[in-house]
Amino acid sequence: MHQKPMSEKLRRFVDLTWRLFARNIRAAHRKSFLGLFWLVIPSIINAAVWVLLKSNGVIQFEGSDNMPYVVFTLTGILFWHNFRDAMEIPFKMMEKYQEIIKNLSFDHLSIMGASVLEVLFNSGIRIVLLIMVFVFYGIWSGPQMLLFILPAGILLLLGFALSMWIMPFYLMYRDVPRLFGFATQFGFLFTPIVYEVPQDGSLKWLTMINPVTAPLVTVRDLLLGGEPDLVLQSFVVFLVALILFLVGVRIFRITCLRVVERI
Amino acid sequence: MSFSDTDTRDSEFILRTNGLSKKLCKNLKLSLRYGLSDIGKKLLGGKVSDELRPKEFWALQDVSFDLRKGECMAILGRNGAGKSTLLRLIAGILQADHGEIDLRGTAKGIVSLGVGFDPFLTARENVFVNAALLGFTTREIDRVYNDIVRFAELSEFMDTPVRYFSSGMHVRLGYAIVAQLRPDVLLVDEVLAVGDEGFKKKCLGRIRQHTDYGAVMFVSHEMDLIREVATSCLLLHKGKSIGVYDDVDEGIRVFEEDIMEVSPS
Numbered sequence: 107m108h109q110k111p112m113s114e115k116l117r118r119f120v121d122l123t124w125r126l127f128a129r130n131i132r133a134a135h136r137k138s139f140l141g142l143f144w145l146v147i148p149s150i151i152n153a154a155v156w157v158l159l160k161s162n163g164v165i166q167f168e169g170s171d172n173m174p175y176v177v178f179t180l181t182g183i184l185f186w187h188n189f190r191d192a193m194e195i196p197f198k199m200m201e202k203y204q205e206i207i208k209n210l211s212f213d214h215l216s217i218m219g220a221s222v223l224e225v226l227f228n229s230g231i232r233i234v235l236l237i238m239v240f241v242f243y244g245i246w247s248g249p250q251m252l253l254f255i256l257p258a259g260i261l262l263l264l265g266f267a268l269s270m271w272i273m274p275f276y277l278m279y280r281d282v283p284r285l286f287g288f289a290t291q292f293g294f295l296f297t298p299i300v301y302e303v304p305q306d307g308s309l310k311w312l313t314m315i316n317p318v319t320a321p322l323v324t325v326r327d328l329l330l331g332g333e334p335d336l337v338l339q340s341f342v343v344f345l346v347a348l349i350l351f352l353v354g355v356r357i358f359r360i361t362c363l364r365v366v367e368r369i
Numbered sequence: 370m371s372f373s374d375t376d377t378r379d380s381e382f383i384l385r386t387n388g389l390s391k392k393l394c395k396n397l398k399l400s401l402r403y404g405l406s407d408i409g410k411k412l413l414g415g416k417v418s419d420e421l422r423p424k425e426f427w428a429l430q431d432v433s434f435d436l437r438k439g440e441c442m443a444i445l446g447r448n449g450a451g452k453s454t455l456l457r458l459i460a461g462i463l464q465a466d467h468g469e470i471d472l473r474g475t476a477k478g479i480v481s482l483g484v485g486f487d488p489f490l491t492a493r494e495n496v497f498v499n500a501a502l503l504g505f506t507t508r509e510i511d512r513v514y515n516d517i518v519r520f521a522e523l524s525e526f527m528d529t530p531v532r533y534f535s536s537g538m539h540v541r542l543g544y545a546i547v548a549q550l551r552p553d554v555l556l557v558d559e560v561l562a563v564g565d566e567g568f569k570k571k572c573l574g575r576i577r578q579h580t581d582y583g584a585v586m587f588v589s590h591e592m593d594l595i596r597e598v599a600t601s602c603l604l605l606h607k608g609k610s611i612g613v614y615d616d617v618d619e620g621i622r623v624f625e626e627d628i629m630e631v632s633p634s
């Protein structure tokens with residue numbers, strides 16, 4: 107085999123990753139009228155339901171007057187959906203590319219690269235919605251709120267890392283996608299998304315062992331001007347996610363072909 | 370064997386395989402379990418054993434041959450003889466369990482039809498995606514794009530989503546991409562059976578042309594076609610190589626008399 111220089115390999119990787127990403131975005135929105143709105147419609151409806159539940163007293167919320175519950179819950183839901191995307195989009199992408207992997211030889215890591223781009227794209231759209239909501243409610247607590255980008259990145263990193271560890275099982279056994287569906291539903295409820303971090307009780311314990319809690323709550327604290335008190339925990343989640351991610355890339359490299367050739 | 374020795378003797382080969390072997394498993398559940406155990410061993414840095422586990426068999430066993438520049442090699446064998454597996458190993462789609470592939474350049478081709486096309490994208494978009502998957506950069510594709518369209522004779526339909534294409538049009542486009550991108554070894558798996566007569570003629574012409582700067586390996590069950598273009602043939606039977614024949618007629622005779630006759634059971 108000819109050994110191509112690193113820069114050449116990188117250029118091809120970037121080229122292919124970009125093509126795959128562009129193809130997915132174009133194909134996904136070509137057959138729909140609402141197009142990009144589908145990225146935020148589920149989040150909006152979800153938030154609307156919780157606002158309704160809260161107005162009927164099902165949810166306790168100690169917000170102040172200038173912090174409406176709708177902003178609080180929508181922020182949480184949007185970033186939860188970003189996290190879920192980071193886990194799910196690589197799965198969907200691999201399912202979509204199975205046949206191609208079986209018939210063409212290419213750098214499979216490009217599929218992951220394209221997944222990352224798509225997640226960033228979706229996250230960007232959601233953040234645009236959030237900006238509009240913030241402008242509408244006149245929420246601005248100073249430039250430090252832009253730091254939300256750090257914990258938001260940790261959420262995505264954690265999502266990708268988990269995704270790559272689960273991937274071989276997800277593709278091989280039908281049970282895993284089903285379990286995964288359950289897990290994300292319960293995960294939503296056991297993360298302080300539509301409610302504030304509980305001060306005591308069994309729910310507090312559950313939310314504290316949940317790795318999504320710290321970065322998600324920190325994102326919201328920073329954006330909504332609260333005192334971020336889970337910064338240290340977020341940093342720990344970051345380190346663990348980074349290690350899981352790097353090992354995950356190696357797992358992906360080794361398993362991709364071996365898994366796909368058997369399913 | 371020293372390096373200088375091999376260099377002087379065989380400097381002209383583009384592709385050499387040595388003891389190429391690939392295991393497959395007949396049972397899906399077992400196959401998945403073996404897959405996970407292989408992955409586990411690989412991750413922990415262990416070695417995967419060469420021995421066959423229950424329900425496994427050699428889809429390809431100990432296949433060795435040389436392919437030189439200018440050669441057009443036909444692969445003959447009954448269904449399940451390992452022809453497609455061999456092409457996939459050479460293309461780098463599958464990993465061999467045993468043996469080596471020494472490839473001096475690129476080996477690309479069509480190992481099945483219409484693959485890599487997204488039905489909702491136009492033919493033009495698909496050409497770029499497909500060629501990118503085959504390992505070509507945007508600039509390289511730009512250069513040959515018009516030739517691809519001309520070869521496929523689809524210039525009016527390049528802005529049509531490929532889901533409106535007939536299967537013949539799919540093949541034409543797929544083949545046009547691969548052929549125009551000029552890999553060092555062009556791999557063609559039975560695609561010639563799908564196109565119409567006119568396109569088939571064109572493909573054969575293209576295959577002959579290709580041997581001017583590279584080599585071709587193709588799978589076909591049509592003996593007349595093999596006689597027409599092949600310069601050598603490789604006989605496979607139940608995963609094993611019966612031999613490489615530089616005399617194509619001799620190879621076809623051996624195939625028809627020894628393999629077709631013996632194995633109908």
